[in-house]
Amino acid sequence: MPAKGERHMPVDERQVIEKARQGDADALVTLYRRYYDAIYAFLYHRIRHQEMAEDLTAEVFERMVQKIITYRPTERPFLAWLYTLARNRMIDVLRRENRGPQWQPLDAELRTPAHQTPEAQAEQSLTAECLHRVLTRLTPDQQQVITLKFLQGYSNAEVAERLGKPVGAVKSLQFRALAAMRRILEEEPC
Known part of the structure; x- marks a missing residue:
């Protein structure tokens, strides 16, 4: 085996x-x-x-x-x-x-469409800054899971394989990371 x-x-x-x-x-x-x-x-x-x-x-x-x-x-x-x-x-x-x-904000997730208003562009930039601020307060493992899962679009199984962790551990890290992000945003809204 x-x-x-x-x-x-x-x-x-x-x-x-x-x-x-x-x-x-x-x-x-x-x-x-x-x-x-x-x-x-x-x-x-x-x-x-x-x-x-x-x-x-x-x-x-x-x-x-x-x-x-x-x-x-x-x-x-x-x-x-x-x-x-x-x-x-x-x-x-x-x-x-x-x-x-x-x-x-250079990558595909944050690229600004040509028809977007300056107000919408500013809001999108603030969203990126807010996300960065929140991510930096997570543990390195939580940051990896959130980055791979939500920014790069991998499934839990793919994240687990890439990190060499069981799927259950990835789900747990994701759950704790999202809870921490929610808590951070409640304490310090963007």
Whole structure:
């Protein structure tokens, strides 16, 4: 029976990861191509800065190459391991720069339609700022679940797979995160 992290991993993926762990350049390129978009989207939704998200994504994959030998398929899914590398790298950079994530309404969820009034545009900008303020008060795990579930549109099962957690744990984190967000908004309405 496959171990915990390997349970849902396709055979092809296991083989690619094993080859990458042995230093196979083609396998590393395959992993980069397979997971680049997911890691970039994860970082971008957290920091809202395109160039920084691109730079951090590149750094995450550099670290993947350096540390892939330490990845243990029996402990968690590969993508969960990559998300951990991404989150840790993002935290390091933001700490070094002594600032939190920046919200810039550039992505699809916040892009302003051409026909929208200036008042509606201002309200949308305030909504993004409010969301950022609330998210920064959640735990890192809660932030990840909310980002993946509601900003990136993944199902609970997909979030669980990406984070290497059981679906029940994701649902619990989501419930606690939404309750915390509700409480924060009641205390400090936007």
